[in-house]
Amino acid sequence: MNYNACIRKSIEYIEHNLENKIELEDIAHKVFLSKYHFHRIFHSVVGEPVAEYIRRRRLKEAANELLNTRNKIVDIALKYQFSSQESFTKAFKKLYGMPPREFRRNRTASSISMAA
Template sequence: MNYEVCIKRSIEYIEQNLNNKIELKDIADRVFLSKYHFHRVFHNVVGEPVAEYIRKRRLMEAANELLNTEEKIVDIALKYQFSSQEVFTKAFKKLYGVPPREFRRNRSNVVSMSGKSRIPSQLSMVA
């Protein structure tokens, strides 16, 4: 079985559903693997667990919205399936080193830092 194709399809599904609840079983069913086997294969190919990948992608999209919109932080948090603004802030600060409000307030510093930015590059997708 070509696991790279399975992972590519699963990542496409994840990308299309970042705003929706994503269950491991739903992703595994789409690529015809058990959820346990899919989780192992995904981790081996991508280098991190499925849930961590999804969390990082949601935070990356949220960071983009913080920089490019004036949408309320709580609305962005809920849009990307965080249960509350507090949970979102904790996860955001863990990834970016600053809370979302400060990240937005200092957007010019984030953009001007370019190579030194705390914004991680897009996670590489399997070709």
């Protein structure tokens, strides 16, 4: 079986559903593998568990939205399937080393100073 094709298909599914609830069982079903086997193969090929990959991708999209929109942080958090602004802030801070509000403020300030 070509696991690379399965992983590619699963990543495409994840990328198209970052704003939706994604269940491991749904992804595994899309590539015709059991949840257990899919999780093992995904981790082996990608280098991180499925849930971590999804969380990281959602946070990356959220960071992009923080920089390029004026949407409220809570709205961005909910859009990317975080249960609350607090859980979003905690995950965001873990990945980027600062809370979303500071990230937005710092990046916006540096963009303005670079443009001047």
